[in-house]
Structures are given as structure tokens and as C-alpha cells.
Amino acid sequence: MLFMRLELKGITKRFGSFTANDAIDLVVEPGEIHCLLGENGAGKSTLMNVLFGLYSADAGEILINGESVHFATSGDAVRKGIGMVHQHFMLVPVFTVAENVVLGFEPTKSFNRVDYAAASDKIRKFSEEFGLEVDPDAIIEELPVGIQQRVEILKALSQEAELLILDEPTAVLTPQEIESLIKIMKDLAASGKSILFISHKLKEVKAVADKITVIRLGKVVGTGLPTDSEEELASKMVGRSVNLQVEKSPHNPGTPMLEVKNLVVRDERGVAVVNNISFSVCQGEILAVAGVQGNGQSELVEAIAGMRPVESGTITINGTRVDNASPRECLDAGLAHIPEDRQRDGLVLKLSVADNLVLNTPRAPQFAGRGTRKLSKVRENAEKLVQDFDIRTESVDAPVGSLSGGNQQKVIVARELSRNVDVLIAAQPTRGLDVGSIEYVHKQFIRERDSNKAVLLVSSELDEVFSLADRIAVMFQGGITGVVSPDSTREAIGLLMAGITEHTNV
Amino acid sequence: MSENKTSLWQRYLSANPVTMSFLAIFLGFVVGAAVIIFSSSDVLHAWTQIFNSPGAILHAIKVTLDNVGAAYRAMFTGSVFDPTILWHALTTGQDWTAALTPISETLTYAAPLVIISIGVAISFETGLFNIGANGQAILGGIAGTAFGSMIHLPMFIHLPLTLACGVAAGAFYGFIPGVLKALTGAHEVIVTLMLNYVVAFFLLYSLLSTPLQLPGQVNDLSRVILPSAQLPNFFATATTLRVSWGILIAIGVVAFGWWFLNRSTLGFDFRITGANPNAARASGINPKKIIMYVFLISGGLAGLAGVVQVDGTTHSLDGGFLIGSAGIGFTAITVSLLGRNKPINVFWGAILFSALGVGGRIMQAETGIPLDLATIIQSAVVLFVATPVMVQEIFRLREGTLHTVELNTKGWSS
Numbered sequence: 025m026l027f028m029r030l031e032l033k034g035i036t037k038r039f040g041s042f043t044a045n046d047a048i049d050l051v052v053e054p055g056e057i058h059c060l061l062g063e064n065g066a067g068k069s070t071l072m073n074v075l076f077g078l079y080s081a082d083a084g085e086i087l088i089n090g091e092s093v094h095f096a097t098s099g100d101a102v103r104k105g106i107g108m109v110h111q112h113f114m115l116v117p118v119f120t121v122a123e124n125v126v127l128g129f130e131p132t133k134s135f136n137r138v139d140y141a142a143a144s145d146k147i148r149k150f151s152e153e154f155g156l157e158v159d160p161d162a163i164i165e166e167l168p169v170g171i172q173q174r175v176e177i178l179k180a181l182s183q184e185a186e187l188l189i190l191d192e193p194t195a196v197l198t199p200q201e202i203e204s205l206i207k208i209m210k211d212l213a214a215s216g217k218s219i220l221f222i223s224h225k226l227k228e229v230k231a232v233a234d235k236i237t238v239i240r241l242g243k244v245v246g247t248g249l250p251t252d253s254e255e256e257l258a259s260k261m262v263g264r265s266v267n268l269q270v271e272k273s274p275h276n277p278g279t280p281m282l283e284v285k286n287l288v289v290r291d292e293r294g295v296a297v298v299n300n301i302s303f304s305v306c307q308g309e310i311l312a313v314a315g316v317q318g319n320g321q322s323e324l325v326e327a328i329a330g331m332r333p334v335e336s337g338t339i340t341i342n343g344t345r346v347d348n349a350s351p352r353e354c355l356d357a358g359l360a361h362i363p364e365d366r367q368r369d370g371l372v373l374k375l376s377v378a379d380n381l382v383l384n385t386p387r388a389p390q391f392a393g394r395g396t397r398k399l400s401k402v403r404e405n406a407e408k409l410v411q412d413f414d415i416r417t418e419s420v421d422a423p424v425g426s427l428s429g430g431n432q433q434k435v436i437v438a439r440e441l442s443r444n445v446d447v448l449i450a451a452q453p454t455r456g457l458d459v460g461s462i463e464y465v466h467k468q469f470i471r472e473r474d475s476n477k478a479v480l481l482v483s484s485e486l487d488e489v490f491s492l493a494d495r496i497a498v499m500f501q502g503g504i505t506g507v508v509s510p511d512s513t514r515e516a517i518g519l520l521m522a523g524i525t526e527h528t529n530v
Numbered sequence: 531m532s533e534n535k536t537s538l539w540q541r542y543l544s545a546n547p548v549t550m551s552f553l554a555i556f557l558g559f560v561v562g563a564a565v566i567i568f569s570s571s572d573v574l575h576a577w578t579q580i581f582n583s584p585g586a587i588l589h590a591i592k593v594t595l596d597n598v599g600a601a602y603r604a605m606f607t608g609s610v611f612d613p614t615i616l617w618h619a620l621t622t623g624q625d626w627t628a629a630l631t632p633i634s635e636t637l638t639y640a641a642p643l644v645i646i647s648i649g650v651a652i653s654f655e656t657g658l659f660n661i662g663a664n665g666q667a668i669l670g671g672i673a674g675t676a677f678g679s680m681i682h683l684p685m686f687i688h689l690p691l692t693l694a695c696g697v698a699a700g701a702f703y704g705f706i707p708g709v710l711k712a713l714t715g716a717h718e719v720i721v722t723l724m725l726n727y728v729v730a731f732f733l734l735y736s737l738l739s740t741p742l743q744l745p746g747q748v749n750d751l752s753r754v755i756l757p758s759a760q761l762p763n764f765f766a767t768a769t770t771l772r773v774s775w776g777i778l779i780a781i782g783v784v785a786f787g788w789w790f791l792n793r794s795t796l797g798f799d800f801r802i803t804g805a806n807p808n809a810a811r812a813s814g815i816n817p818k819k820i821i822m823y824v825f826l827i828s829g830g831l832a833g834l835a836g837v838v839q840v841d842g843t844t845h846s847l848d849g850g851f852l853i854g855s856a857g858i859g860f861t862a863i864t865v866s867l868l869g870r871n872k873p874i875n876v877f878w879g880a881i882l883f884s885a886l887g888v889g890g891r892i893m894q895a896e897t898g899i900p901l902d903l904a905t906i907i908q909s910a911v912v913l914f915v916a917t918p919v920m921v922q923e924i925f926r927l928r929e930g931t932l933h934t935v936e937l938n939t940k941g942w943s944s
Contacts (some may be wrong), residue, residue, distance in 0.1 A: 331812060352814030361812070369812040374807045383802065384813035392795045399793065 027216050028186035029103055030075075032086035034437035037070055044070040046242040047084065052187065054445030057209055057219045059233035059263050061226075061261055063458035067220045067242040072189050075220075076108045077101040107180025108189040119166035121158055122147050150182055155211050157425035170315075175209065176244055187218040194228055199486060206232050220245060224261070224458070226254045227487070236456045236490035262460045272470045277492040278307030280479035281358075282328070282447045286349075289320070289327045296335070297323045299502035305478040307445070310469065312493035312510075313482040314493055315521055320480045320502040324365055325451045329361045330354035330478075331369075340352035342446045353386055362433075364451035364482075370436045373425030378406035380424045381439050405442075413438035414464065430461030437468055449480040454488060464493060510528050544609055547870060553921050555882065558911035563598045563910040565906055566899060600607040601899050608892025609636045609885035627770055630887070634764075634773040640884035641776035642667070643865065646858055647876045648787040649831030651866040656790060656824045657804035662707060662892030663723025663832040666700040668852050669673025670833025670907050671840040672733060673699030675752050676742055685758040692759040693779075695838055700833015701826045703729065708825025712818040718825075726859075740846075750849035761833055761842035765813050776842035776870075780877075783831060787873035790827075800824060833860065865913045883908055 025157035030052040030482070040381055044067045052058045062068045073079045075096030076084065086090050088104055114125045122143040131142040147160035152250040158166065158175050163171060172194060177518040180188055193200045204388040209219055209232055223229050229236060229250070236248035239259045246260045259265045282305040297320040302349070305311045313321055326332035328339055339347040344357040355361070363369035373381050382391050391402050406420035415434045417427050424435055450469070454462040469492055473479050483489050487498055488527045490510055497507045498520035499516065519525075533615030567573050576590040607613075609632050619629040646663050653660035674696035683691065707721035736742045737750035744751045761779075765771040790797040803810040803820045811817055835858065840847055852858050863882055869876030914921050921927075 293773070329812065350816065351812055352813070355814045363812055367806045369807060372802050372809050374805050375801065379798070386798050387795050395795055396789070396793050397795055397798060449599075483767065 028052075028218050028221075029054055029089050030106075030187055030218060031074065031087040031090075032071075033087065035071065035074055035086070036083040037067075037074055037253065038082050040169065043242050045081070047427065048239065048242075048244055050237055050244070052218045052220055054186075054218055055132070055213050055216045055220060056234045057213050057407055058237065059229045059236045060220060061221045061229050061236055061248075061257060062239040063224055063261055063460075066239050066261075068239060069191065070242075071239070071264040072108070072191055072220070073221060076189060077504060078105060078503075089161075102183050102185070105184060105186040106189065107177075107187070109173065109176040109180060109191065109193060111192045113176055114170060114405065115164050115175060117163075117310065118233070120160065121162050121164065121167075121175050121178075122362025124164055124175055125182050127179075129183060135217050146182060147178065150178055153213065154178075154181060154208075154284070156208060166425055170197050173197070173201075174208070175261065177212075181212075181217075185217070187220065188212065189220045189222070192224075193221070194223065194225065198521050199514050200522065202228065204296055225487075226257050228256065229257070232316065233247060249527075258338065258459050262458060264460070268291060270466050270470055270491045272492075273474055277309040277494070278476060280304040280306050281342050282449075282480060283338075283340040284328070284340045285340075287324070287327065287339065288335040289323045289332055290335050291323060296465050297502050298319045300337070301499075301502075301504055302337075303497055303507070305480050307446075307478055308473055310366040310473050310475045310479040310481055310492050311493040312489040312496050313480065313483065313499055314486065314489045314496050314517060315499035317484045317501045321484075321499055324499070325361075325482055327360065328354070328449055329363070344502065352412060358446040360443055360445050360448045361446070362436055362440055362450035363517060364452050364455075366433055366436055371424050371432060374423050375419045376406075377410065377415065377424050378402050378420040381409055381420075381442075385443060409442055412439075413468075416458065430457045433457055433461065433465065437465055441472060445477075447478045447480070448456050449482070451482045452484065453481070453484065454483075460490075486517065489517075492513075532821060542833055549874070550918050550921055551868065551870075551915065552805040553925055554914035555911050557914045557921065557924070558907045559602070560652050561910035562903055562907040563602075563628060565903060566598050566601050567594055571596050577829070597897075601893050601903070604896040605886070605889030605904070606719075606794060607889075607898075608632055609889030627765075629703040631891075634771040635888045636881065636885045637773045637777045637908050638889055640881050641774070641780045641842060642839040643858055643884055644777075644780035644877055644880040644915070645783045645838060646832050646835035647862040647865040647869070647880050648873055649785050649828040649835070650859070650862040651869065651871040651873065651876050652797075652800065652906065653785065653824050653828040654793065654832070654866050655804050655871045656800040656820065658711075658824050658828075659719050660704070660707075660722055660825065660832075661719050661863070662725050662827045662859070663828065663862055664702065664852060665722070665726035666703045666829040666832035667836030667839070667841040668729045668733055669703045670696035670700035670836030671851055672736055672773060674837030675840050676736075677753035678740060678841060678917040679753035679846070680769070681759075683758060684757065688756070688758040688929065689761070689841075692755070692841060694832065696833045696841075697830045698833065698836025701830035702830065705822065706825075708829075711825075712821040718821075722829075726857075731790070733847070733851060737847060737849055744846070748920050752847035754846045755841055759841065760845060761838065772843060774842035776838040779838055780836070783834070784877045787876070791871075791873065796823065832862075836860075857888015861908075862906065867912055868915050870915075882911075 032048060032050040034049045034291045035045050036043065048071060053097070059069070059193070060068050061125060070079065074081045077098045077100050086095070093104055099167060118128065122140065125147055126143040130140040131146070133139045144160040147158065151158050152157070156178055158171060158174055158178060164175065165330060172354055177188065193205060197205060199212055204496070209221070213219055220401060221232060233250045236250065236257065237244055238248060238257065240263055248257055248260065255265070276348045284304065287301045288296055291297045300313045301324065303311065313324070315321055323332055327334050330349050330353060332345040337347065341354065341357040341359050346357050367373060372383065379402070382405065386392060386397060391398055392407070403420055409415070410417060413434050415438060416431050424432060425434070437453070454465050457465065469479055469481065479493060493510045495507055496510055496512070498505050498515065498517060500523040505523055505525050508516065508520070574596050575853045577595040580590050582588040611629060611632055615625060616629045646667055677695040678688070678692040681688070697933045703725065706725060707718045708719055710716040712716045726791055734750055737752055737843070743753050744753050757830060761774040761776050763774050764773065769906050791801065795931050797813050798822055799810070803814065803817060807817060836852060837854060861883060866876055867877040868879035886904040887909055891898055894901045
């Protein structure tokens with residue numbers, strides 16, 4: 025089969041009473057890059073899982089080149105020429121590239137032995153054909169993430185995929201890697217492959233798409249073209265107008281509130297994942313720590329919050345030494361912490377919104393006396409914060425787990441900001457949030473900065489870093505490769521994120 | 531208007547926790563009925579005859595109903611009240627003792643079970659599995675008996691101190707696994723389980739040696755608690771009404787448990803730790819402290835249960851103290867599960883289980899059906915409580931807001 029025209033007609037998928045996909049129509053022409061744009065929870069992934077045979081639709085049909093098909097398993101989808109690159113790669117880390125690509129479809133010699141030579145040749149052939157440079161004999165875990173993704177794409181192509189589904193493929197890449205992925209996608213499209221690209225990031229979608237379908241709450245709410253403005257696309261996606269530009273006053277730093285000196289932190293394996301880092305954050309400024317995930321940012325934040333032992337070096341919050349202090353001591357020293365994994369560290373999902381809003385201050389005099397909690401005061405506090413921070417919940421007594429991801433994050437933001445302390449550290453505060461919630465959280469951070477707080481923002485989203493930061497520190501392999509101003513170019517920061525420092529002044 | 535009615539009715543019929551508990555109990559009795567049917571030779575014989583004569587099938591049904599009915603009637607009259615005797619007492623004003631004996635017996639058994647179950651529920655709610663409540667209760671009983679039988683003091687001080695001795699001993703015995711888990715990570719299930727054996731043998735040792743052994747005795751019997759230390763009976767004159775002030779203590783413990791878990795700051799820390807240990811740590815809660823507090827409180831309540839049992843009912847120890855059929859500390863685990871760790875529900879669960887035990891003995895005496903049936907019903911109830919999806923399917927209930935059992939304990943491997 026050559027060239028594929030995919031058509032989805034009225035695809036509907038329900039989970040209980042919840043309709044995840046509601047009569048979705050979609051056409052992908054051969055050689056087209058079709059973007060599926062939508063907020064988290066809009067039903068993008070459900071739709072792709074239906075298309076890839078992982079879920080079966082309750083209604084509607086899938087047509088390939090005009091012929092109706094039915095996929096009972098993902099194997100059926102693969103045989104019909106559909107390949108999927110998952111957000112989390114499905115590769116065996118200790119195998120070579122060639123072994124991974126042929127896994128499940130191994131070429132064999134006599135006695136069913138795997139023909140590794142043939143596998144390697146196959147990879148080389150595909151690499152050349154599609155311009156995807158990969159060494160077939162490299163071990164997966166030794167490759168950078170961007171190359172691992174290429175291997176996933178190669179794997180799909182080697183199974184003769186005519187339509188590639190890329191599920192949020194840029195989440196884990198550096199800006200340079202994103203650029204090279206976009207080039208690969210364009211080359212593939214030029215050679216006649218169809219691509220279905222799923223994302224909620226407007227910039228990438230505009231850069232790569234031929235056609236854009238926006239879905240919201242399980243329904244197709246409109247189509248767009250890459251020439252449409254970001255504001256137009258965002259408002260379609262969110263359902264209301266969105267201001268993507270954060271307004272802020274000029275940078276006017278005061279005295280340092282959070283100081284980190286020569287900090288060394290080891291991870292569970294004993295590797296120094298934070299290696300001799302020093303920086304300080306002053307009153308009235310946002311210092312953003314940028315970098316590809318996994319370069320020590322998470323451990324840095326955990327060490328500051330008292331959740332990870334410090335090997336050497338010092339951390340000072342508002343004059344109080346808190347290296348190797350307990351989380352309680354850090355909180356009492358004046359730290360507000362928005363943790364990276366909100367469901368693991370930030371919330372107790374089965375407890376109510378009201379309880380979660382006082383999770384780290386249950387003994388504050390206004391909320392308790394003589395060992396007994398003042399539940400009416402806890403509720404009052406919750407009613408007020410729900411109002412002030414626009415938390416969408418049916419009641420303050422509802423378990424926080426029943427809220428959407430964005431509203432769960434707002435609960436944490438509301439709790440930490442309402443504590444009114446000197447230093448705020450936030451790790452990936454908008455991960456997984458929709459455009460509307462991101463806008464909201466950003467405004468709150470600017471408000472904190474303008475009220476003379478010190479804010480340390482750790483983020484792997486460059487857009488976020490650029491729009492919020494007063495200074496940007498870039499982390500690479502446990503060290504800071506540079507501290508630059510937000511007027512720097514994306515390219516400059518991209519190089520620092522990749523550990524290349526020669527062209528920049530630190 | 532009619533819409534409102536439907537929705538209210540539907541809410542009762544949805545898989546909400548209360549409905550689910552009652553249905554689980556009902557199904558437990560259904561299983562019990564099946565066991566009666568299949569273990570009664572009369573019933574089985576009647577069913578083998580159904581083809582011999584017309585009407586034999588009706589006879590078989592009648593025999594079945596009679597047998598099941600007799601068993602459950604005996605259970606009810608033995609543990610709650612006998613309608614005819616109660617009517618007699620109401621109309622003549624006589625024989626009140628006989629009319630109240632069943633409920634008195636149930637409450638007598640329930641008092642320590644309620645107390646120990648609240649302790650176990652608090653540990654479950656914190657995500658810790660206190661399997662050692664039985665041992666902690668036994669040590670509480672030993673300490674209380676020693677203090678109550680060998681020290682001479684006026685009652686107003688002797689009785690409270692006797693109870694306090696039980697609490698302290700239970701708390702101490704709970705603190706051992708608590709401190710071991712907090713400081714070394716030793717798994718609390720293993721440690722508490724093993725400590726149960728240690729205390730069981732310590733009980734035998736202390737009952738067979740001075741000073742606790744009853745002087746002049748060769749059997750495993752302890753001294754008798756002095757009247758100044760005994761929990762008074764409710765009805766001092768009627769000797770068959772054994773229910774003591776222990777049941778008031780139990781109600782007090784339920785109130786404490788409710789306050790502790792729902793209102794106290796420490797209880798809030800407990801619940802956070804149980805539901806999400808990572809978030810607890812990030813919120814400034816010291817998990818090691820919490821582990822030790824949990825075992826102190828859970829052990830203390832177990833110790834109180836032990837001393838209430840001996841001080842309110844038996845007044846002396848023997849080698850079978852609290853070991854019973856499965857051990858009160860183990861029954862407490864199933865009671866906590868039945869009550870989903872909510873103190874008020876746990877209270878009713880403990881009453882139900884005590885009634886099953888007390889009524890089961892009467893049933894055994896009257897119908898010859900073994901007491902084990904009570905245990906089977908108890909087990910079946912717990913099984914149905916633990917499998918809400920199955921109950922929901924059996925009764926075709928709509929999805930409710932809460933249809934899963936929220937048990938925080940992570941089991942053996944965590």
C-alpha cells in the first residue's frame with residue numbers, strides 16, 4: 025500500500041457516563057501533517073488510542089483510502105500501515121537500535137535465530153531513505169532523547185507505516201532537537217507519509233502543520249491553518265479569549281532571600297546530580313532555572329525544600345541555614361514550595377479541598393487550638409481561597425482528587441501563596457495545565473514578584489522561562505552552564521541546555 | 531416533585547457505603563443459611579425425597595426454612611432479646627433479668643472489642659497494620675490484673691490506676707514495633723505478629739509463677755482483682771447481667787476516636803500520612819514520629835481493651851485469656867474493615883460481631899448447629915465488605931460516589 029488517506033467519521037468513545045470523544049470527524053490526506061490541538065483532557069489521546077486499536081469506539085468508523093477498517097488490537101493497526109510514537113518511548117534501554125527496531129518482527133536465519141546483520145542493514149537502508157541518521161549498533165540508553173525518538177520513528181517506518189501518529193513528541197526535547205524533529209516530519213511528509221501530530225503547544229503546531237483540527241471537551245470545535253495567530257488558536261482551544269503575554273514591571277531586585285552556595289546533592293545511586301551549584305534569588309525577582317529534564321533540577325528543588333539530604337554546601341532562606349533541615353524547618357524558615365509532582369508531594373487526593381488548603385499549616389493558631397482543629401475556620405479559609413484563586417470545585421468538601429489537573433494545581437498555588445512567606449520555589453508549576461490555567465498561574469507568580477517575594481522557578485518550558493524570568497540560570501548535568509538575561513536568544517539558551525558554553529559569557 | 535423522590539430513592543439504592551455495608555451483612559447471612567442447609571442432614575434428607583411423593587417438595591422447603599429459621603431465631607433471641615420473655619417482663623414486671631440477659635451478654639463481649647477495634651482502625655487509617663493488638667491487649671490485661679489484685683488502695687484511685695496500668699502496658703508493647711519500624715524500618719506486620727507469641731508465653735509464665743499466680747493453685751490462674759479495682763457492674767444485684775461500666779468506657783473511646791480522627795491536629799497528621807506519605811513529608815510531618823505515636827495510641831487502646839475485659843468481666847486471668855476462637859485483636863481487624871475505620875461504624879460493627887458470637891453459643895446449645903457458623907457469617911460479611919464490586923453486581927446497584935473500601939494499609943510488601 026502506498027500513500028494513505030485516513031478518514032475518521034463520527035468517532036464516539038464513552039467511559040461510563042463520560043463522553044471522551046463525541047462524534048469526531050477528521051481527514052488526513054496523504055503527505056499531510058495534520059495537527060490535533062487541544063488542552064489536556066480534551067480527548068486527544070483517547071482518539072489516538074481508538075485509531076491505534078487500543079480502545080474500540082462506541083460509534084463511528086475509520087476509513088483508510090475509502091475502505092472501512094476495524095482494529096481489534098494495535099497489531100491490526102500496524103498491519104494497516106499506522107505507526108505510533110508514544111509520548112513515553114516503548115524501547116528496551118539495554119538493547120541496540122537495530123534490536124529495538126526489529127523487536128517483534130525479527131528477521132531470522134535458520135533455526136529461528138535472529139539475523140542481526142540483516143536487521144542492521146535494514147536500519148541503514150531506512151536511515152538513508154528518510155534521512156534519519158542513527159547508528160544501528162548503538163545502545164538505546166546511551167543515546168540522547170532526541171535520537172531515541174528517531175529510533176521510535178524508524179521503528180514505525182520499518183513496519184511500513186504510511187501514517188505516523190506522534191503523541192506530544194516535543195515534551196522531552198531541547199529546542200535544537202525540536203527543530204530537527206520538525207525537519208524530519210517535513211521530510212517524511214514530502215515523501216508522501218501522512219502525519220498526525222498531537223500537541224497543546226501553539227508554537228510547534230504553527231511551525232509544522234498543514235492543517236489544524238482543534239478539539240475541546242471531546243468535540244471538534246474548529247479547524248485552523250498555521251497562518252492563524254496564536255491567540256486565535258488558543259481561544260478556540262480554551263473556549264475563551266486568552267492573553268498569552270504576561271505583563272510585568274521592570275526588574276528591581278532587593279536583598280538576597282534565598283542563597284545557595286557550592287551545593288552538592290547526590291541521588292539514590294550516589295551520583296552527584298547537583299554538582300557545586302551557587303546562586304541567589306533576591307526580593308522582587310524571578311530566577312528561572314531552565315534545562316532539559318533530568319539535569320538535576322528536581323534534586324535541587326528537593327534539597328532546598330528539605331526533602332533530600334545535602335552532601336555539602338549551604339542553603340540559606342532569609343538568613344536561616346536550611347541545608348539538611350527537615351521540611352518543617354524549611355517551611356517555618358519562610359519557604360513556599362510548589363512541588364514538581366503535585367499528586368505525589370503536594371496533595372492528598374482523598375482529603376477535601378479545604379483540608380488540602382491547610383495541609384502544611386494545620387496547627388496555625390487560626391486553624392487549631394489545644395490540639396483540636398477549628399473546622400469552621402478551615403472551611404472559611406477554603407471558601408475564600410476558592411473564590412480568590414478561582415478554583416473550580418463543586419464544594420470545598422469535595423475530595424481534591426475529583427478536581428481537574430489545573431484546579432488541583434491551583435489548590436497548591438493558593439495554599440502556598442496564602443501562607444505569605446518570603447521565598448517561593450516552584451518546580452514545573454504549569455506542567456500538564458491548559459492554556460487558561462497557565463495564564464492564571466503566571467499572573468500569580470508575577471504578583472508575588474511584584475510584592476517583593478523571591479521566586480525560584482524551575483521549568484523545562486522555554487516559553488514559560490522567557491515570559492516570567494528576570495534572570496535565567498541554565499542547568500546541564502548538575503551544574504549551571506550559564507546565567508543569562510531573558511533577552512537572550514532561544515538558540516543561546518538551547519546551546520547552554522546542551523552543555524555548550526564556549527559562545528556565551530557566564 | 532416526582533424527580534426529587536426518584537433521586538432520593540436512587541441514592542439509597544446506589545452503591546453508597548451505608549447501603550453496601552447492610553447488603554454485605556445481608557449476604558453474610560445468606561451464606562450462613564446456605565451452610566446450615568448443606569450441613570444439616572434433616573434438610574438434605576428432605577430434599578432427596580422430593581420425587582417420592584407429591585407435596586414432598588413443599589415439605590423439603592418447610593424443613594429448610596424451619597432449620598434456617600430456628601438457627602437464626604436462636605441467634606437473635608440469644609443475643610438481643612426473646613420477644614416472649616420481653617413481653618412477659620413488660621406485662622408482669624417480672625423476670626427483667628432474663629429479658630435483658632441476651633443484650634447484656636452482647637454488650638459485655640462488645641466492650642473490649644469496640645475499644646481494641648478503634649485502636650486498630652486508627653492504625654489502619656494511618657496506613658500501618660497493627661496485627662499485634664491481641665498481644666498488646668494481653669499485656670494490658672496482665673498489668674491491670676497485677677496492679678488490681680496485689681496493690682491495696684481506695685477505689686476512687688485504685689480503679690483508674692488499674693485501667694491506666696493496662697493502657698501503659700499496651701502502649702509500651704505497641705511502642706516496640708513502632709520504634710523498630712521508625713528507626714530501623716523493620717516491618718510492623720512481622721514484628722507485631724511475633725510479639726503476639728512472646729506475650730502469649732509470658733502470660734502462661736506469669737500465671738504459673740509467683741507473684742501473679744493465685745496462691746495455692748497449680749493451674750494457670752491468676753489472683754483475683756480486688757473489689758476496689760473492679761469495674762462495677764451496671765446491675766449489681768442481678769448476677770446474670772454481667773454488663774459492666776466497660777461499655778461506657780467503650781462509648782467514651784468511640785467518642786475519642788471520632789474526635790481524634792476527625793477533629794484533632796495529630797489525627798489530621800495521621801490521616802495525611804496514611805493517605806499519602808510523600809505529601810505528609812513535604813508538608814512538614816515527621817513520619818518517624820507519626821509511626822511511634824500510632825503504635826503508642828493503638829497499643830494503648832488495645833491495652834485498655836485487655837484490662838476492661840479482665841477488670842469488668844472475668845476479674846482474673848487464665849491461660850486462654852483473649853485467645854478465644856481467633857483472638858480479639860484479630861476480630862478487631864475485621865471489625866475495622868467492616869466499619870471502614872470510621873469510629874461510629876466500627877462501634878456498630880463490634881456490636882454486630884459480638885452479637886453473632888453470643889447468639890452463636892445459644893444457637894449451638896439450642897439447635898446443635900456449631901458455633902463456627904457465627905465465624906462463617908462474620909468472615910462472609912467481611913468478604914462482601916471487601917468486594918464492593920461483587921455486591922454491586924449482585925444487587926445491580928448504580929455506581930455510587932464511594933463504592934470502594936478505603937483501606938489505607940498497603941499490605942505486606944510496603
